Amino acid sequence: MFYRPEIGHGLPHNPFGAIVAPRPIGWISTRGADGVDNLAPYSFFNAVAYAPPQVMFASTSAKPDRAGTKDSVANIRDTGVFAVNIVEYAAREAMNRTSGGLAREVDEFAKAGIAKAGCETIDCPRVAEAPAVLECTLTRIVALPGAANLVVFGEVKGVHMRDDCLVGGRFDVTRFSPLARLGYSDYTAVREDFALARPGDT
Template identity: 75%
Template sequence: MFYRPEDGHGLPHNPFNAIVTPRPIGWISTRGSLGDNLAPYSFFNAVAYVPPQVMFASTSAKPDREGTKDSVAQLRETRVFCVNIVEYAARDVMNRTSGPWDAGTDEFALAGIDKAACETIDCPRVANAPAALECTVTQIVQLPGEANFVTFGEVTGIHMRDDCLVDGAFDVTRFQPLTRLGYRDYSVIREVFSLQRPGE
């Protein structure tokens, strides 16, 4: 099968996000004039080592946020956000925070998630997350499309849960990262193997 996106695919569901998988989930926390917010984004990844930088994309809008969603609206105000890493054990509360809640809703409280203060930015974080990346916004880029915004941030502080450190390495098998597939599907990382690059 081949299709041009502008012509449509003729399938019951859009296959695009099922093809680009698995995707890590950035559980983005922000603070703004309306309070604290927490929402998951599967268009998320690390993009640079030095200085460490990440990105996440918001691709839809809410009627109460002027063409975007709560996360982007709030970080436009404050220019900071925190990326919380999602473990399999948090799948249900993470999903609860993905709802189209009214602006000003505190998803930490809504889903019963403990929050903690960040160290380098004025923003909450998920207290028990395996890791959290405190970020300052470097740029917000509007992509083609009505509500497509990519936020880039420089990581200014990193939290790692002590039980995830094994022999000096951050061990993902200790918490089983949740990943996003297509449609309503997710997966979890339980098995890891290593490859040595040529020339190393």
């Protein structure tokens, strides 16, 4: 099968998200200029550079009360900071509860019953029990083709790692099984890993 996205695929559901998978989930926490905390998952998320460490996430839809975007991006525009909380399998239901399009004055931490903690380098909440959290300052927001496609880039200024995830001096993802997004309403979790040495590595 071949299709052109601008013409359509003729399938019951869009296959694009299932093709580009699995995708890590950035559980983005922000604090609005009005002091209201926000927490929302984004599966268009990844690390993009080592030195300095940088990450990105993309928001691809809008809310009526946010003028062309969603709460996360609007808050980051106002404050210049955000935190990326890594989602473990055990938090899958809590993460899902924060994915709805709630009104801007709703604190998703409270609504979903998620314990929050403060960040060290930025004025922003974080998920207290997350396996890892990246505290970020905004570097740029890039508008992509499309009505509400915005990519947020941030520089990592602080890193939290849960002690039980550190094994032998390494951050071990199999200790908490990070959640990843597949297509449609499907997810997966990392429960095993393997090593491959690059040619020339010793």
